Structure formats: structure tokens, C-alpha cells
Amino acid sequence: MTKYITVIGLEVHAELKTKSKAFCSCSTAFGSAPNTHVCPVCLGMPGALPVLNKQVVEFAIRAGLALNCEIKKFNKFDRKNYFYPDLAKNYQISQFDKPICENGHIDVNVNGEEKRIGITRIHMEEDAGKLVHSGATISTSDSSAVDYNRAGVPLIEIVSEPDMRSAEEARAYMENLKAILEYTDVCDCKMQEGSLRCDANISIMPEGAKEFGTRAEIKNLNSFRALVRAIEYEVERQKEILEDGGHIVQETRTWDDANGVTLSMRSKEEAHDYRYFPEPDLVPVQLDDAWIERVRSELPELPAQRQARLVKEHGLPEYDASLIVATKAMAEYFDEAVKTAKDSKGVSNWMLGDVSAYLNNEGITISEFKVTPAHLAELVNLTKDGVLSSKLAKKVFAEMLKEDKAPSVLVKELGLEQVSDEGAILKLVEETIAENPQSVADFKAGKDKAIGFLVGQIMKKSRGKANPGMVQKMLKEKMQ
Amino acid sequence: MKVSADDVKYIAQLSRLTVPETEMEKFTEQFNQILNYADILQKIDTAGIEPTAHVLPVSNVLREDVAKEGVTHEEALSNAPAVHNGGFKVPRVIE
Ligand SMILES: [Zn+2]
Numbered sequence: 001m002t003k004y005i006t007v008i009g010l011e012v013h014a015e016l017k018t019k020s021k022a023f024c025s026c027s028t029a030f031g032s033a034p035n036t037h038v039c040p041v042c043l044g045m046p047g048a049l050p051v052l053n054k055q056v057v058e059f060a061i062r063a064g065l066a067l068n069c070e071i072k073k074f075n076k077f078d079r080k081n082y083f084y085p086d087l088a089k090n091y092q093i094s095q096f097d098k099p100i101c102e103n104g105h106i107d108v109n110v111n112g113e114e115k116r117i118g119i120t121r122i123h124m125e126e127d128a129g130k131l132v133h134s135g136a137t138i139s140t141s142d143s144s145a146v147d148y149n150r151a152g153v154p155l156i157e158i159v160s161e162p163d164m165r166s167a168e169e170a171r172a173y174m175e176n177l178k179a180i181l182e183y184t185d186v187c188d189c190k191m192q193e194g195s196l197r198c199d200a201n202i203s204i205m206p207e208g209a210k211e212f213g214t215r216a217e218i219k220n221l222n223s224f225r226a227l228v229r230a231i232e233y234e235v236e237r238q239k240e241i242l243e244d245g246g247h248i249v250q251e252t253r254t255w256d257d258a259n260g261v262t263l264s265m266r267s268k269e270e271a272h273d274y275r276y277f278p279e280p281d282l283v284p285v286q287l288d289d290a291w292i293e294r295v296r297s298e299l300p301e302l303p304a305q306r307q308a309r310l311v312k313e314h315g316l317p318e319y320d321a322s323l324i325v326a327t328k329a330m331a332e333y334f335d336e337a338v339k340t341a342k343d344s345k346g347v348s349n350w351m352l353g354d355v356s357a358y359l360n361n362e363g364i365t366i367s368e369f370k371v372t373p374a375h376l377a378e379l380v381n382l383t384k385d386g387v388l389s390s391k392l393a394k395k396v397f398a399e400m401l402k403e404d405k406a407p408s409v410l411v412k413e414l415g416l417e418q419v420s421d422e423g424a425i426l427k428l429v430e431e432t433i434a435e436n437p438q439s440v441a442d443f444k445a446g447k448d449k450a451i452g453f454l455v456g457q458i459m460k461k462s463r464g465k466a467n468p469g470m471v472q473k474m475l476k477e478k479m480q
Numbered sequence: 481m482k483v484s485a486d487d488v489k490y491i492a493q494l495s496r497l498t499v500p501e502t503e504m505e506k507f508t509e510q511f512n513q514i515l516n517y518a519d520i521l522q523k524i525d526t527a528g529i530e531p532t533a534h535v536l537p538v539s540n541v542l543r544e545d546v547a548k549e550g551v552t553h554e555e556a557l558s559n560a561p562a563v564h565n566g567g568f569k570v571p572r573v574i575e
Contacts, residue, residue, distance in 0.1 A: 018545050019545050019546065019547045020545050020546060020547040020548070024549035025543070025547060025550070026547065026548075026550045027544060027547040028547070029547075033553065033566060034553075034565065034566040035553055035556045035557060035566060035567060035569045036553050036556075037550060037552055038550050038551060038556045039550030040550075040551070042550070043551075043556060050542070051541060051542070051543045052541070052542050053542070053543060053544075053545050054542040054543065054544060054545065055544075055545035057542070073531075076533040076534070083493075083494075083496050084573065085568070085570040087575060098533075131573065132565065132567060133572070142570075142571075142572055143562075143564060143569050143570065143571060143572055144567075144569075144570050144572060144573060145563075145564040145565045145566070145567025145568065145569055145570075146567050146568040146569075146570055147566070147567050148556075208513070232537070273494060277536070278533055280534070280535075281538050282534075282541075283534050283538045283540070283541050284533045284534055284539045285539060285542070286520075286539045286540055287542055301492070368535060437513075469572075
């Protein structure tokens with residue numbers, strides 16, 4: 001069987017976090033009643049004129065610089081014409097041949113290998129409205145209701161080079177891109193709410209081929225999981241067609257998440273003839289060095305820099321640091337906790353272990369996590385200082401999830417302080433030695449295993465509270 | 481002839497316009513007249529001249545990012561032929 005190489009390029013739409021829309025002053029608030037943030041401009045009324053929001057340009061420059069792009073000084077807008085009810089004007093204001101950013105890249109790490117993924121361009125445009133279908137699915141609906149609240153919300157479209165060769169690389173690119181957009185605070189990156197959306201261009205070619213195969217464009221990828229599954233499905237679909245001697249049709253397909261398949265969207269075919277022309281209602285935007293350099297100087301710490309800092313200043317392993325910095329809120333939680341924690345690695349272990357497990361289980365993000373960074377730091381310190389064994393720390397953590405109390409308070413309330421008092425431990429050691437002559441004899445005869453049993457007995461007597469290190473040490477001393 | 485009757489049909493379809501078969505010849509003729517006129521302009525030597533993005537010598541007309549009230553929900557829907565759940569009701573669009 002022929003071996004195939006997968007070629008993937010991603011087109012990502014990110015809604016910008018402005019207060020008002022791109023070309024009118026309507027609010028961009030999400031989740032309001034339909035058609036309550038609308039005006040003649042975003043409803044496409046004849047004669048209404050657009051005026052560009054300065055913050056849109058600011059955010060586009062910021063994103064472009066963070067993604068290592070060249071910023072183009074001359075900018076103009078164009079009309080992209082197509083008929084669809086989510087677009088009141090029947091054209092979308094976009095940038096066609098003069099995008100604001102070009103030639104950027106993101107470096108990703110997949111299975112320990114560094115790879116540079118090119119970014120062809122980033123352009124500014126406006127979002128469309130939303131169609132709400134009357135039935136359960138589009139095919140069982142006889143009509144749709146259009147909500148124009150989202151129409152005119154500013155977007156940047158980030159187009160990658162076809163540089164990715166696997167679903168893992170595409171996922172890594174998307175994760176890095178999302179983190180950078182979050183850190184630069186240009187987009188809130190909620191894939192489920194649609195503020196960050198991804199389309200994938202996927203093709204395959206026989207190993208050694210010089211030209212890419214015919215590609216399919218997959219839409220509706222609104223989670224990392226959907227992106228990975230859709231690529232895997234689509235690659236198999238294309239392989240089967242080629243193996244059967246068929247041809248791939250260049251087309252737009254949609255990802256059906258419930259059934260795990262991609263489906264052809266025939267209606268989108270002719271829509272590719274967009275008949276772009278310059279938007280006569282908007283004048284060009286001319287950037288100067290002062291503007292670009294001011295934005296550059298205000299760039300925040302980016303994920304890659306933050307990761308390097310966590311490794312250098314806090315001694316975290318690269319992999320752990322990469323997980324912490326992947327979401328901005330996670331990285332901020334870490335930075336806040338280590339302010340008072342005596343053990344940074346301990347904080348990271350908790351966050352990547354029990355905390356992440358709890359968040360996944362509850363289906364919430366760290367921003368919704370009730371335990372404060374200061375309380376988690378205190379828990380880490382209680383363990384570090386020997387007040388709590390790691391086993392009891394987990395018990396206290398379980399309580400912290402239930403009530404908003406400092407771990408030191410919970411330790412007292414639950415009577416869980418680790419016993420490190422020599423006299424008290426000595427008493428337990430002596431009792432246990434007296435009760436288990438056989439194990440003592442075994443230990444003296446060289447059976448090291450016997451000590452584990454004796455330690456276990458003492459921990460049981462103390463209900464887990466005796467300091468295990470001290471127990472071990474004093475047992476050995478007593479039996480010598 | 482730069483444009484055929486088929487091109488006119490395709491452009492009419494993209495524009496969602498119905499062009500009666502009886503008028504097809506007339507439209508094809510007119511399309512070609514327009515393109516022939518453009519051909520005259522194409523003959524001018526524009527080497528070294530920046531394309532004109534806008535006819536006015538103005539740039540950077542920008543507004544501050546401040547949200548304001550638009551029209552009311554009722555006003556917004558007042559021209560809608562049909563309304564459903566607070567939205568503009570449109571025929572089902574097949575994807
Ligand atoms: Zn508006």
C-alpha cells in the first residue's frame with residue numbers, strides 16, 4: 001500500500017475583545033437577547049456608513065507582533081460578496097490583497113521535536129450574524145431566525161502555511177496560538193462560544209510527491225478534540241478514495257461531531273467566487289513606526305518566555321512548565337501561589353495533579369476554581385514543613401474543595417496535624433515493638449521487609465498522623 | 481465578445497437576479513460594451529503608479545472603542561417581513 005503524507009493548513013478566526021463593533025458603536029456583549037445590539041450600519045441599511053474602531057487595528061498589530069509577523073503600514077479594506085442571510089449587507093468587510101500582517105510563525109514542540117509553523121497572513125474583518133434554526137437540526141427546520149448581534153464584531157483571520165503534517169502538529173499549533181491570543185488579551189478564546197474558530201485545509205500526497213494533493217476545507221471545528229478527530233477522519237477518507245482509484249474533489253466539508261464524520265457542503269461551492277473589490281466607504285489606514293513600536297513595547301510576557309522563566313526561576317521541568325503556561329489563567333494562578341509557597345515544584349505538582357483532575361471532572365476551568373492560590377500555597381507549605389503527610393494533605397485538599405477555609409484551619413478542625421513530637425512517637429514505637437516480637441526478630445535476622453510492616457502498624461495506631469520519616473528512624477534505632 | 485450568455489447567467493445567479501431568457505442577448509451586449517470601455521482605460525501606461533485604494537486623499541478615519549446604544553429591538557425588526565423568536569425569519573438555508 002502507498003504511504004501518504006498529510007498536509008494541513010489552518011485558518012483561525014479570533015473575535016477581538018473590543019467593547020464596540022468594528023465599524024459601528026454597537027456593543028459586542030455576548031449572550032444578549034437577539035437583535036438588541038444593532039444599528040443601521042450592522043443591519044446593512046442603505047446609506048449607513050462604517051467608521052473603523054481604532055482598537056481593532058491596535059489588537060491586530062499586537063497579535064501580529066506576538067506571532068512574529070511583519071506589520072504592513074498601508075492598510076485598506078475590501079468587500080467580499082456573497083449571499084447568505086447572516087450577512088445583512090450581502091458583503092463582508094475584509095482585507096483581500098493587503099492584509100495587516102504577513103510572514104509570521106509559531107514554534108511548536110511535538111514529541112520533543114521543535115518545529116516552526118509559518119503564518120502566511122493575518123487580516124482584519126467583521127463577523128457575520130447568527131442563524132438559529134427552528135427545528136432540532138437544519139434539515140428538519142423549515143425556517144431560520146437571524147440574530148445580528150454578532151454581525152460586525154471584529155475578527156482577525158490567521159492563515160497558516162500548509163506546514164503541519166499530522167493531527168498532533170495541528171493541535172500543538174492551535175494550542176500555542178490560543179495561548180498567545182490569550183496572553184496578549186486580544187481574544188477571550190472560548191472555542192465553545194465561537195470566539196475562536198478553526199477551519200482546516202487537509203490533503204494527502206504519496207510519499208515523495210512534489211505537489212500537494214487536492215484539499216478539502218473542513219469547517220465547524222470548535223474544540224481541540226474536534227480538530228484532531230476531523231483530521232484523522234478526513235485523512236482516512238481521502239486515502240480510501242485514492243486507494244480505490246478515485247479523485248479527491250476540492251470542496252468545503254463540515255465536521256459532524258456527533259457522528260464523527262465530515263460531510264460535503266455543496267451550497268458553499270459557488271460562494272468561492274467572492275468578487276472582491278475595494279470598500280469605497282472606508283478610507284485607508286496608514287500605520288507609522290511610532291504606532292507599531294509603541295505596541296511592541298507594550299507586549300506582555302508571552303507563553304514561551306513564561307515557560308523559560310518557570311524553568312529558570314522555579315526549577316520546573318520543561319514539560320510541566322509547558323502545561324502550566326498553556327492557559328493564561330493557569331499560569332497566573334501559579335505565579336500567585338508561588339508568592340507565598342515554600343516549594344514551587346510542590347505547587348506545580350498539585351496544579352497538574354489533583355487540581356487538574358478535579359477541574360476536568362467538574363468540567364470547569366481554573367478561573368472558576370474556588371480554592372485560592374494562597375490556600376493552595378499554604379497546603380504545600382504544611383506538607384513541606386512536615387505538619388501534613390502527603391496522604392493527609394489529600395484529605396485536607398478534599399475538604400478545601402467543599403468549604404472555603406484555610407488549610408491550617410481545616411487541619412485543626414479535622415484533628416489531622418502530623419505528630420512530630422518525639423515523646424509521642426517513641427511511645428508508639430515501644431508499644432509496637434512489644435506487640436510484634438516476631439517482626440522484630442525477622443528484622444534483626446536481616447529481613448528488611450519487616451520494618452515496613454512495623455511502620456504500617458504505627459501509622460495505623462496514629463491514624464495516619466505520625467511523621468513517617470521519624471517513625472522509620474526511631475524504629476531502627478530502637479531495634480538495633 | 482468577452483462575455484458569453486453563460487457568463488451573464490452565472491453572474492446573475494451570484495447576484496440573485498432573474499434575467500429573462502428574452503433579455504439575455506441585450507445584457508450580454510451591454511456587459512461587453514462596459515468591458516470594452518474598460519479596455520480603453522487599460523491602455524494607459526500605469527507602470528510605477530501606486531494603485532488607488534480610495535478616491536479621497538484621506539486616511540486614518542478612526543473612532544475610539546466606546547459602545548453606544550443602537551436602535552431598539554422593535555425598531556430593528558420593524559422592516560422584517562416575518563419575525564420568529566426575536567429574529568428575522570428567513571427561509572431555511574440548505575448547507
Ligand atoms: Zn451596529
